[in-house]
Amino acid sequence: MQKTYYNPLDLKKFSKITEWSEDLGNKFFEYYGKVFEDGALTAREKSLIALAVAHTEQCPYCIDAYSQDGLQRGITKEEMMEAIHVGAAIKSGATLVHGVQMMNKVNKLDG
Amino acid sequence: MATKSLHKRQSDLASSQRQIEILSNGIFQNGDLPTFKSKISESNQFPLKAKSLEILQINVGYMCNQVCDHCHVDAGPDRKEIMTKETMKQCLKVIQNSGAHTLDLTGGAPEMNPNFRWFVEEAAKVGIKDFIVRSNLTIIKANKHYYDLPEFFKKHNVHVVSSMPHWTRGKTDKQRGDGVFDRSIKALQELNAVGYGMPNSDLRLDLVYNPSGAFLPSDQMSMEKDFKKALMDDFGIQFHNLFAITNLPISRFLDYLIASENYEDYMYQLVEAFNPAAVSNVMCTNTLSVSWDGYLYDCDFNQMLELPVNSKIKHISEFNEQLLEGRNIVISQHCYGCTAGAGSSCQGTVA
Numbered sequence: 327m328q329k330t331y332y333n334p335l336d337l338k339k340f341s342k343i344t345e346w347s348e349d350l351g352n353k354f355f356e357y358y359g360k361v362f363e364d365g366a367l368t369a370r371e372k373s374l375i376a377l378a379v380a381h382t383e384q385c386p387y388c389i390d391a392y393s394q395d396g397l398q399r400g401i402t403k404e405e406m407m408e409a410i411h412v413g414a415a416i417k418s419g420a421t422l423v424h425g426v427q428m429m430n431k432v433n434k435l436d437g
Numbered sequence: 438m439a440t441k442s443l444h445k446r447q448s449d450l451a452s453s454q455r456q457i458e459i460l461s462n463g464i465f466q467n468g469d470l471p472t473f474k475s476k477i478s479e480s481n482q483f484p485l486k487a488k489s490l491e492i493l494q495i496n497v498g499y500m501c502n503q504v505c506d507h508c509h510v511d512a513g514p515d516r517k518e519i520m521t522k523e524t525m526k527q528c529l530k531v532i533q534n535s536g537a538h539t540l541d542l543t544g545g546a547p548e549m550n551p552n553f554r555w556f557v558e559e560a561a562k563v564g565i566k567d568f569i570v571r572s573n574l575t576i577i578k579a580n581k582h583y584y585d586l587p588e589f590f591k592k593h594n595v596h597v598v599s600s601m602p603h604w605t606r607g608k609t610d611k612q613r614g615d616g617v618f619d620r621s622i623k624a625l626q627e628l629n630a631v632g633y634g635m636p637n638s639d640l641r642l643d644l645v646y647n648p649s650g651a652f653l654p655s656d657q658m659s660m661e662k663d664f665k666k667a668l669m670d671d672f673g674i675q676f677h678n679l680f681a682i683t684n685l686p687i688s689r690f691l692d693y694l695i696a697s698e699n700y701e702d703y704m705y706q707l708v709e710a711f712n713p714a715a716v717s718n719v720m721c722t723n724t725l726s727v728s729w730d731g732y733l734y735d736c737d738f739n740q741m742l743e744l745p746v747n748s749k750i751k752h753i754s755e756f757n758e759q760l761l762e763g764r765n766i767v768i769s770q771h772c773y774g775c776t777a778g779a780g781s782s783c784q785g786t787v788a
Contacts, residue, residue, distance in 0.1 A: 338705070369659065397648070398655040400663055402605055 337387045370399050377406055378413035438506055438614060442513040443689060450692045451511065453743040459691065460770040464701055470708050473772045480713040485766035487735070490758055491723040494541040494737060494783065495520070495528055497553060498729045501545040502579050505600075505613045507647065507690040509741055512545040519549075520729040524753065525556045527731060531756045532563050537725075539567040541783065543737065546576045548583060561593040569596045571645075571783075574624040575617055587624075587631045596641040597633055598680070598783075599625075602649050604667035612649045625674045634676040642675075645785075647682045651699035653706055653777055654681035657786045680785030683707075685738050685774035707773035715780025718787035721766045727753050735766045737783070742771065 344351030362372050373395050380388030396406050443451040450456060464470045477483045499516035501508075520528075532540055540560055547553055547570060561568060570590065577586045590597055601621060602612045609618035625642075628634060634642030644664065648654055661679035668674040684690045686703060694700040721735040725746075731753040734740040748764045750757050780787035 338709075364659075369656075370663070394652050395655075397650060397652045400603060400646075400655065400660055402603075402608065 332386050334386075334390065337390060340387070370401065373399055374401065374405065374409040378409040381410050382413040382417050438504070438611070439689075440504055442504065442511045442515050443692060444511055445513070445515040448692065450688070450695075453741065456687055456691055457742060457744075457769060459695075459700075460686065464704060465770055470704060473768050473770050476708070476711055476773075477713075477716055477768075477776075480716070482713065482716045485716070485719070485722060485768060487762055487764045487766060488722050489762055490535055490537050490725055492539040492541055492720070492783075493528075493532065493535060493537040493725055493727065494543060495727045496543050496729055496737060496740060497525070497545070497547045497550040497556065499545045500549045501573065502549065502576055503546070503573055503614055503617065505689075506693055507612060507649075507684050509685055509688045509690060509738060510545060511688045511741070516545065518729045519551070520731075522552045522555070524729070524731040525552055525559075527753045527756075528727060529556075529559050529563070531753055532560055532565060535756075535758055538565065539569065540565045541569040541571070541724075543571040543783075546573050548572065548576045548586060554589065557589070557593050557595065561595070567596055568594065569598050571598050571600075573613075574599045574601070574621040575613075577624040577627060578620040587627050587633065590628075591631050591633070591640055594639070596643070597628060598643045598645060600647070601625075601644040601664070602647060604664055604671070608649050622672050622674065625668070625676070626672065629673075629675055634674075636675065641677055643678045643680060644676050645680045645682055647684050651694055651697065651703045653683055653710060654781075657681040657779065678785070680783070681779075681781070682783070682785065683774045683777055683781035685771045687738055687771050688741055704770070704773070707777045710777035711773060712776055712778060712780060712788055715776045715778075715788040718780060718782075719772070719775045720782035720784065720787070721775075724783075725761065733761070736775075738771055738774075739767055742769070744769070 341355070344355070362369055373392060376388065377392040377396055380392050393406065439446070465472050474483055477485065498519035499510055499512045500514065500519060501512035501516070502514060504513040542557070544550070550556070557570070572586070576583050600613070601609070603609050606618040609621065610616065628642055631640070632638050633640040646654060646660055646664065654660065657679060660681055664679050665676070668676070686694055686700070686707070691700070694703050721739070724736060726734040726737045726740045728734065728740050733746045733748070733751060733753065734744065735746055744767045745751055746761065746764060747767050748761050750760050775781050
């Protein structure tokens with residue numbers, strides 16, 4: 327029995343998802359490739375966004391992939407860490423902003 | 438970082454034979470990854486053949502003032518292999534008579550060869566179209582003997598190509614040694630001051646980027662844009678082009694890959710990024726590499742692995758362009774480094 331849910335080698339098999347649904351898989355990879363091309367945002371900026379989202383999604387495959395992608399693009403470790411802080415700030419902000427909902431409820435019931 | 442070469446440290450990786458063993462065994466022997474020969478055979482590109490000679494690259498010695506982490510030459514202050522004036526004279530004869538349009542002097546730090554200036558003066562007289570010196574920049578600031586190098590290069594219309602792994606101090610010094618970034622910046626400013634690298638200037642100044650770790654370079658044009666912006670914004674420095682070069686898994690970079698447990702992952706990356714379109718333009722097909730002692734190799738990497746040309750002609754003293762043309766290129770798994778992604782050569786990407 328496999329001892330862990332995640333295996334780093336599985337990332338290399340990502341493209342195999344097309345084998346069980348070729349049309350949808352190919353469409354996804356075509357879309358994915360297009361998203362990361364230079365556009366209104368540079369590919370470099372998109373790589374940093376992807377890194378931040380990889381952390382908020384807590385996807386180990388994506389963290390591996392976009393840490394390496396960042397290095398390849400010459401992105402510094404300081405830039406990468408700041409990007410992750412943006413993700414962390416939104417995550418914690420999203421938690422805390424719900425505090426207003428809690429306050430509303432408490433005020434209504436016990437105000 | 439290390440202060441001595443693998444040779445001085447008597448590391449087993451100082452042996453080219455040991456390096457070839459590592460590159461031939463393990464994942465390439467058990468079939469996890471295809472050998473380079475079988476990979477290029479799939480696209481009917483084996484054997485690789487030498488086309489007509491365009492670039493003569495001469496390594497005038499392995500001595501260097503730096504001990505960079507990833508040096509494929511294993512260069513350093515402790516290396517004593519230096520090209521003699523006699524071998525330089527043999528090279529000059531070939532430069533005069535060959536059809537090569539580019540002469541490319543490399544090392545070590547080529548400027549540390551005691552006959553470097555004489556050789557440049559003589560070679561410049563031949564009027565070759567593109568005369569490159571691969572300067573590590575810090576040599577210009579090493580001591581007063583070298584301070585006038587920018588003027589010297591200018592006088593002989595030398596095309597300067599210099600390594601610069603990043604536009605930040607931390608990443609550069611990590612790979613090339615403490616203080617290298619600041620001295621390189623100063624040297625670049627001095628080259629700019631005499632006209633090198635300026636827009637529309639004929640005095641060519643190109644930079645070479647190679648990754649600081651176990652990853653491949655990204656798109657050369659994007660990197661060039663980032664380098665240009667950062668070096669201009671931070672230091673007012675200008676240069677012409679950036680060559681993105683992949684680190685080949687030999688010598689000190691192989692040592693680093695093994696020590697950091699990145700060797701297998703790196704080889705997977707290279708094989709996965711294999712690009713058949715890069716194979717037809719790899720530099721070994723139009724380049725000849727001459728070692729400090731005059732022997733001939735398909736490229737500087739084969740020189741370091743001591744894999745000589747597959748030809749009756751082995752030495753610069755017996756050079757024969759016609760006999761060398763069409764020879765089979767000598768390959769091993771390190772060649773994946775030149776065929777990954779957009780390809781890699783001493784002149785940057787090839788595909």
